Each structure stands twice: as C-alpha cells, then as structure tokens.
Amino acid sequence: MIGIEKLKENLNEQQLEAVTKTEGFVRVIAGAGSGKTKALTQRYAYIVEALGINSSNILCVTFTNKAAQEMRKRVKRLVGENSDLSYITTYHGFCVRVLREDINKIKCPKNFIIMDVEDQKTVLRQVYNELGLTSKVFTFKQVLRYISKQKTSQDYLQYILESKKKETDNEIEKVFIRYLEKQQRNFALDFDDLLNFVLYIFVNNPDVIEKWQKRLHYIQVDETQDSSQKQFMLIEMLSQFHKNLFVVGDPDQTIYEWRGAKPEILVDFDKQFVDSKTIIMNQNYRSTPNILSLGNHIIKKNKIRVNKDMFTKNPEGVEVVHFHGQNDYEEGLWVANEIKRLVADENCKHLDFAILYRANHISRIIEQSLIRENIPYSVFGGIRFFERKEIKDVLAYLRLIEFGDDFSFLRVVNTPSRGLGNKFIENVAKIAEKENTSLYSALKENISQKDLSRKGALEFIELIEKYKKVKADLIISDLVKEIMDESGLSAYYRIDGDTDRLENIKELQNSIILLETQDEEPINLTEYLQEIALYTDMDVEDDGNDRVKLMTIHTSKGLEFPYVFLCGFTEGVLPSAMSIKERRAKALEEERRLTYVAITRAEKAFYMTESEGFNFSTGLNKYPSRFLFEISDNYFVRKGELSQEIINEAKEQLKLNTSRQIIQKKFDVGDMVNHLIWKLGKVIEVKEEKGEYQVEFIETGKTKPINFEFRGLTKVEKPTELTEEEKVEKSKSDNDWNSFVENEIHIKESKKTQITEPIETITEEKKDLIRKRIADLKEEKAELEKTVLESSKSELTTDSEISEKGTTEIKESEEKILSPTAYKSNDGNSAKPKEKDKNNLWSKLKGLWS
Numbered sequence: 001m002i003g004i005e006k007l008k009e010n011l012n013e014q015q016l017e018a019v020t021k022t023e024g025f026v027r028v029i030a031g032a033g034s035g036k037t038k039a040l041t042q043r044y045a046y047i048v049e050a051l052g053i054n055s056s057n058i059l060c061v062t063f064t065n066k067a068a069q070e071m072r073k074r075v076k077r078l079v080g081e082n083s084d085l086s087y088i089t090t091y092h093g094f095c096v097r098v099l100r101e102d103i104n105k106i107k108c109p110k111n112f113i114i115m116d117v118e119d120q121k122t123v124l125r126q127v128y129n130e131l132g133l134t135s136k137v138f139t140f141k142q143v144l145r146y147i148s149k150q151k152t153s154q155d156y157l158q159y160i161l162e163s164k165k166k167e168t169d170n171e172i173e174k175v176f177i178r179y180l181e182k183q184q185r186n187f188a189l190d191f192d193d194l195l196n197f198v199l200y201i202f203v204n205n206p207d208v209i210e211k212w213q214k215r216l217h218y219i220q221v222d223e224t225q226d227s228s229q230k231q232f233m234l235i236e237m238l239s240q241f242h243k244n245l246f247v248v249g250d251p252d253q254t255i256y257e258w259r260g261a262k263p264e265i266l267v268d269f270d271k272q273f274v275d276s277k278t279i280i281m282n283q284n285y286r287s288t289p290n291i292l293s294l295g296n297h298i299i300k301k302n303k304i305r306v307n308k309d310m311f312t313k314n315p316e317g318v319e320v321v322h323f324h325g326q327n328d329y330e331e332g333l334w335v336a337n338e339i340k341r342l343v344a345d346e347n348c349k350h351l352d353f354a355i356l357y358r359a360n361h362i363s364r365i366i367e368q369s370l371i372r373e374n375i376p377y378s379v380f381g382g383i384r385f386f387e388r389k390e391i392k393d394v395l396a397y398l399r400l401i402e403f404g405d406d407f408s409f410l411r412v413v414n415t416p417s418r419g420l421g422n423k424f425i426e427n428v429a430k431i432a433e434k435e436n437t438s439l440y441s442a443l444k445e446n447i448s449q450k451d452l453s454r455k456g457a458l459e460f461i462e463l464i465e466k467y468k469k470v471k472a473d474l475i476i477s478d479l480v481k482e483i484m485d486e487s488g489l490s491a492y493y494r495i496d497g498d499t500d501r502l503e504n505i506k507e508l509q510n511s512i513i514l515l516e517t518q519d520e521e522p523i524n525l526t527e528y529l530q531e532i533a534l535y536t537d538m539d540v541e542d543d544g545n546d547r548v549k550l551m552t553i554h555t556s557k558g559l560e561f562p563y564v565f566l567c568g569f570t571e572g573v574l575p576s577a578m579s580i581k582e583r584r585a586k587a588l589e590e591e592r593r594l595t596y597v598a599i600t601r602a603e604k605a606f607y608m609t610e611s612e613g614f615n616f617s618t619g620l621n622k623y624p625s626r627f628l629f630e631i632s633d634n635y636f637v638r639k640g641e642l643s644q645e646i647i648n649e650a651k652e653q654l655k656l657n658t659s660r661q662i663i664q665k666k667f668d669v670g671d672m673v674n675h676l677i678w679k680l681g682k683v684i685e686v687k688e689e690k691g692e693y694q695v696e697f698i699e700t701g702k703t704k705p706i707n708f709e710f711r712g713l714t715k716v717e718k719p720t721e722l723t724e725e726e727k728v729e730k731s732k733s734d735n736d737w738n739s740f741v742e743n744e745i746h747i748k749e750s751k752k753t754q755i756t757e758p759i760e761t762i763t764e765e766k767k768d769l770i771r772k773r774i775a776d777l778k779e780e781k782a783e784l785e786k787t788v789l790e791s792s793k794s795e796l797t798t799d800s801e802i803s804e805k806g807t808t809e810i811k812e813s814e815e816k817i818l819s820p821t822a823y824k825s826n827d828g829n830s831a832k833p834k835e836k837d838k839n840n841l842w843s844k845l846k847g848l849w850s
C-alpha cells in the first residue's frame with residue numbers, strides 16, 4: 001500500500017487533475033507517451049486509497065488481455081496484494097463475468113463454452129461436411145467474416161435462444177444457420193455473442209442491469225478510441241446510475257477502425273455528455289524532441305483528427321535516420337550492423353531494441369540478417385519466420401524429396417490429410433525398424449502390403465517419386481510451386497483463408513526467386529536446404545531475455561523501447577495496399593496513424609528502413625513509402641543511396657495510384673449495368689467510402705463488389721419508345737453488338753415489343769454501317785484489352801490481397817503471379833490477364849468479325 005500523497009507525486013498538472021477528478025463524466029485526450037497508462041493506474045489506486053472504495057466496485061476496461069495484466073500488476077504495486085482486481089479486464093472478460101452470473105435469465109446454462117477462432121473453424125469443418133461444401137465455395141475466413149457481420153445485429157439471437165428455424169437457398173446463409181444450430185446444441189458462444197448476449201440480457205431484464213449499474217461505482221476505459229459502438233453502448237448503460245465514467249484515449253492512435261473501432265466516441269464525448277470535463281495531456285515523457293517532431297509532423301497530414309501538438313522537455317538526442325538499401329538483403333544487414341554498433345559503442349543491451357513492421361512476412365529478411373550476425377532475438381507475439389508451420393511444411397516437402405529423411409516424412413505424409421493416421425505411421429515405423437531403413441523407403445518398398453496400400457499413401461509416393469526424378473530439371477522456385485499445388489498444400493492453406501500464412505509462403509517463394517535471379521545460376525537444392533537449416537536451428541545462443549524484439553506495429557501499441565527500427569517502410573506495405581483498396585481515404589489515415597504509433601514507441605533513437613527490388617508476388621517494383629515523401633528533409637538524415645531516378649519513379653507510381661483512388665462513382669443504385677465477364681447486372685448498393693458498387697448479376701445470381709475504376713462496367717440504358725426508323729437502326733447495331741451488350745434479359749424484363757423487326761438480309765448500305773461499327777469496335781477492343789490488363793494488374797496490389805479473395809480467384813491469381821513466365825519478364829509489367837478472362841474477351845470480340 002502506498003500513501004495518498006505518494007500517489008500524487010511526480011504528476012504534472014493535467015495528470016494530477018485526471019487522477020483526482022473522480023466524480024462525473026471525464027474525458028482525457030492524451031497523446032503518445034504522455035502518461036495515460038500512468039494516470040489510469042494511479043487514478044485507480046487513488047479511488048481505492050483516497051476514497052476507500054472497494055476495488056470490486058471499480059470497472060477498468062482495457063483493450064487487450066496483455067494490457068489488463070500489465071495494469072493489474074502496476075495497480076497491485078500501489079494498492080497491495082489483497083485487493084480483488086478482477087474487474088480490471090477486457091470488454092470480453094467483463095461480459096464473461098456478467099454471463100456467469102446472469103445467463104440463466106435467458107434460460108442458458110452457466111457452463112457455457114467460449115469458442116475461439118480455432119473452435120469456430122472446427123464447427124465450420126463439420127458444417128462443410130454436412131453440406132458437402134468445399135473451400136472452393138467459401139474460405140473459412142469469408143464465412144467467419146459473414147458470421148461476424150450477421151451478428152452486428154441481434155436478429156440472430158432468436159435462432160439460438162428460441163430455436164427458431166429458418167429455410168434458405170443462400171449457401172452462406174445455410175452455413176450460418178447450421179453454425180448457430182451447433183452453437184445452441186453445445187452451449188457455445190463465440191466472441192461476438194459474449195457482448196450481444198450481455199446487451200440482450202441488460203435490455204430485457206431491468207433488474208439485472210440495475211444490479212450491475214449499482215455495483216460499479218466507478219468505470220474507467222482505456223484506449224477508448226479503439227472501442228466499438230456496441231462496446232461503448234455497454235459502458236454507457238453501466239454508467240447511468242452512478243455517472244462516474246472516465247474515458248482516456250488518443251484519436252491519433254486509432255488503429256482498429258478496420259475492425260469496428262469508432263474513434264468518434266471519444267472525439268464527440270463532450271457532445272454526448274454535456275456536463276463532462278475534458279483534460280488534454282500533451283507533454284510527452286518518452287521520446288526525444290527529434291522523434292516527437294517527426295511524429296507530430298506526420299500525423300498532422302491526417303484530416304480527421306483533434307488537433308494537438310505534443311511537446312517534450314527531454315534532451316535533444318540523436319537525429320532520426322532513414323536507410324535506403326539497394327535490396328532487402330542490404331536493408332537487413334544494415335539493421336543488424338547498426339544494432340551491433342550500438343551494443344558495442346553505446347553499451348546498450350539487445351533488449352533495448354525493437355524492430356517493427358506492418359506485415360508479418362517482413363520479418364523474414366530481418367531474421368535472416370540477425371541470425372547471420374548472431375544477434376539474439378525473439379518474435380514478440382508471434383513465431384519466428386522459419387519456424388512458422390507453413391514454412392516448415394513447404395521446406396519439409398523439399399527435404400523429403402532431396403534427403404528422404406524421417407523428420408520430413410513425419411511432417412508431411414499426412415499434411416494435408418491423406419487419411420494416414422497414427423496407426424498407419426506405426427505400421428510403417430515397424431517395417432522401417434525391421435528393415436533398418438528410413439520411413440519413406442519402408443513405405444515405398446512395401447506399398448503393396450495390405451495395410452499400407454492406401455490410396456493416400458500411393459498418391460504420396462507417386463508425388464515424391466515424380467519430383468525426385470524431375471527436380472534436376474526445375475529451378476527451386478518452380479519446384480516449390482509445383483509441389484505446393486500437387487501435394488494439395490496450396491489448397492490446404494487457402495481453406496482457412498489465413499492471409500498471413502499465404503503471405504509467408506509467398507515471401508519464401510519470393511526470397512528463392514530473388515536468390516535465383518541474383519546469381520543467374522540455378523541453386524543447388526542441397527545447398528539451399530543446408531543454408532536454410534541454419535535459420536531453422538533452434539539452438540541459438542540463449543542470453544536469457546536479452547534479445548532484440550521483433551513485432552508488428554499493432555503488437556507494439558502501448559509499449560516503449562529505447563531504440564526502434566521501422567523496417568519494410570515500403571509503398572504497398574506501409575501504407576498497406578490492401579487496406580487502401582478496401583477502405584480508401586479512411587485506410588490511408590489509419591495507416592498514417594500506424595506510422596505514428598511506430599514512431600512514438602521510440603525513446604532515444606528512431607530508424608526507418610526500406611529497400612529497392614522487385615516483388616515477384618505483386619509483379620511490381622518496390623518503392624519507398626509515400627509517407628516518407630511526406631516528411632520534410634530536415635526531420636531526418638539519410639543513409640544509403642536513394643537515387644533521384646527511384647524518387648521520380650516512386651512519385652510517378654504514386655500519382656498513378658492516387659488518381660485511381662479518387663475516381664468518382666458513375667452509377668447509382670438501381671442502374672442496370674453490363675460487366676465484361678458477368679454480363680447484365682443491377683447496382684444494388686453504392687459504397688462511396690470503399691469506392692465500389694455491389695452488383696447483383698442476373699445470370700449467376702451472385703452479388704459482387706466492383707471497383708469504381710473498373711472500366712469493364714458500362715451502363716445499360718433503359719430502352720425508350722423508338723420510332724420505326726430508330727428501331728431499324730437499333731436492330732442493326734444490336735446485331736453487331738450482340739455478343740457484348742447481351743441485353744436480352746433486360747429487354748425481356750422490360751418492353752418486349754420494342755425490337756420486333758426481323759434482322760434483314762445484309763444490303764451494301766448495311767455492310768457500310770457494319771464496317772463503321774467494326775472500326776469502332778477495334779478501338780473498343782484495344783480499350784478492353786487495356787482494361788483486362790489493368791484489372792488483373794490492380795488485383796496484384798499486394799500479396800495479402802490475393803488471399804482475401806475467393807478461393808478460385810486466389811488460385812488463378814497465384815498461378816498467374818507465381819508462374820515462371822509471369823516473373824521471367826522482370827519489367828514491372830509482367831502481370832498477364834487471366835486466361836479465362838482473355839478467352840472470354842477474345843471470343844466476344846472474334847464473334848464480331850465473323
């Protein structure tokens with residue numbers, strides 16, 4: 001326990017006000033490193049110590065479990081061991097507490113199960129089996145997103161709580177209904193349910209909400225900018241009795257808008273609670289002025305924000321550094337050398353360093369450099385690149401083909417599943433022992449034996465034997481691609497639609513291609529595997545916890561480190577091309593906030609690094625992030641040579657991308673449109689924010705999101721009454737144009753009488769007309785070719801984007817981008833139109849000439 005005066009010590013004026021203003025509605029808008037966590041913790045202790053309130057009457061909501069643990073630890077130091085700190089928790093944690101106590105109000109048992117994502121996937125596996133579905137129709141990720149979307153409304157609760165039945169023809173809806181049935185049968189709640197159930201109980205049981213309102217005298221919310229509408233609704237309900245609500249946050253650090261965070265809640269708090277008090281904390285205690293000015297400078301470019309400039313009284317410190325490498329190897333090496341230099345010269349420890357990146361796969365190049373330079377590191381909140389399951393699986397196939405070893409055999413013989421379970425492996429092992437041979441040889445030599453000659457085993461042997469024979473004729477990157485496809489590994493990873501896994505595999509392929517193209521000599525598979533084995537070796541020197549920490553920017557939220565490297569500061573990575581494509585201007589601001597979060601983690605020094613090169617997955621050259629060009633030169637020093645040519649190209653590329661982004665909508669809801677591939681459709685929704693239409697296609701019956709900029713979408717005007725002359729003209733032109741504007745459906749649906757004239761025999765006059773039309777069409781053809789090229793190129797914006805799409809599309813995209821022919825022409829324009837699209841297009845166009 002600590003004295004009250006002690007709790008007020010070392011606080012600045014605003015912090016002190018935040019700590020001691022315990023009554024009423026209070027909002028603290030506090031910038032990075034301004035002591036939010038400190039204020040929140042001390043305030044909690046102050047309520048306990050100075051006001052004598054029992055901790056079981058204080059709810060303190062944090063954004064993550066990690067933050068809750070950290071806060072409990074700090075509060076414990078202030079108020080002693082004996083307090084009940086279980087109400088320092090996350091939204092979900094609090095909901096579980098309510099449900100344990102009150103779920104019986106909705107006639108559900110108290111021993112309900114909480115499903116995490118893996119459990120959800122297990123349920124989906126069962127549902128897929130029952131419905132005979134495959135991942136070709138929907139990936140798990142797509143279904144999980146759909147389920148979550150359905151659960152934004154509470155309508156679904158009646159299917160769980162009242163066992164209401166529902167019939168539907170819609171496939172994804174069928175999956176959803178079965179999923180709900182299984183939830184009900186097992187009393188299992190997913191994370192969305194936790195909050196929905198609590199809200200439902202509160203709304204329908206005034207006695208229950210009243211009990212909770214009276215119990216929670218004080219409520220504190222951390223990271224309020226990342227709360228969702230529903231989460232805040234819960235808090236608002238709870239605070240209505242005692243009216244002591246303290247919210248703290250920084251709108252500039254909102255990085256979960258893509259997941260439903262509503263920073264407006266914090267921004268408009270004073271409007272919602274008119275008697276509320278606002279405290280602004282803008283003194284930063286963490287960083288040097290150089291680092292802080294860079295953060296201030298970059299975040300100012302955001303339009304949607306509360307204007308506040310952070311200041312610090314900390315000493316000047318060193319300059320911020322930007323390093324530009326000629327390739328990613330150089331980037332990784334420079335980072336490793338800089339760490340070594342600082343450890344030697346400045347007497348730092350490895351744990352003083354954090355290496356941050358926007359996307360997980362960026363860790364590969366950094367990890368390789370750290371391992372080569374013998375620098376201990378750990379991947380915080382993640383797994384080292386070469387220890388990730390998907391990477392180990394791919395490498396195990398290669399190793400089995402090359403070495404035939406038992407480890408690799410055991411890893412892949414039933415991955416993906418071939419129905420070869422433990423019993424089968426035991427049988428193989430017995431034979432291997434008896435014959436003193438490897439597991440693979442034992443299986444191969446005895447495949448005709450009754451208990452071994454399974455279909456899956458035969459196919460597996462056939463596959464490995466095939467590649468043992470042809471491996472010498474293939475470069476490793478092709479071998480990886482073919483093995484992944486034929487073994488079913490590609491499909492296996494696509495089922496879950498796990499973006500990270502697919503990105504990691506592509507990163508591995510990319511790194512192999514880079515090796516191959518650098519040397520222009522095929523690499524020997526044995527040598528490659530031996531080299532890679534060095535990176536997978538677990539026996540790195542163990543220095544206890546003195547390790548460099550690698551993590552994503554999202555994971556770094558709320559943490560601080562003396563030295564921070566932001567690596568992979570490349571356009572398309574940060575800002576993420578996928579996010580921008582999905583959420584446009586909003587995403588760009590969120591990406592800028594991510595950059596701000598990364599910068600403001602640093603205490604003494606901040607580095608931004610990126611490198612040139614060609615990304616074989618996206619088919620595009622790598623350029624520095626657009627954010628780097630937003631920073632004036634006086635905010636950093638540059639190391640490494642960044643040529644004017646690269647700067648110009650990067651800016652040119654950016655202009656091109658930006659002009660694409662600001663394309664305005666051309667169609668409105670209700671417009672009939674014709675799509676290059678899916679033909680006639682109706683615009684049922686216009687999503688301005690995302691720059692896309694939702695178009696329901698008549699032939700396929702499916703609804704697809706189509707980008708504003710897609711040029712293969714044309715409006716089909718509603719036919720008007722025509723004069724006799726016009727009818728003749730129209731009939732001629734329709735005849736020419738029939739294969740493109742197939743508007744029969746539209747005509748059928750509207751005025752069937754309009755085109756009644758039979759098509760006449762071709763006169764000279766008509767031939768002239770057709771010739772003219774053909775001339776027009778040639779122009780159109782060139783235009784369409786360009787469209788297909790551009791649309792397939794725009795699909796290549798990022799690796800991860802590909803995994804966001806439907807399985808078939810993913811497969812096509814992967815084949816396209818990873819096929820040797822696609823990357824051989826190393827010119828940045830190597831993306832080719834999909835064969836299927838091309839054929840469709842050609843047949844349409846050819847039809848017009850015949």
Ligand SMILES: Nc1ncnc2c1ncn2[C@@H]1O[C@H](COP(=O)(O)OP(=O)(O)OP(=O)(O)O)[C@@H](O)[C@H]1O
Nearest residue numbers: 010011012032033034035036037038285286558559
């Ligand atoms: N009044 C103060 N005097 C000295 N140091 C302080 C003071 N307030 C905060 N600090 C220190 O500043 C650093 C940042 O504080 P804290 O982590 O609480 O900030 P934060 O606002 O939660 O940061 P962020 O939102 O960026 O994660 C910590 O090292 C903390 O100990």
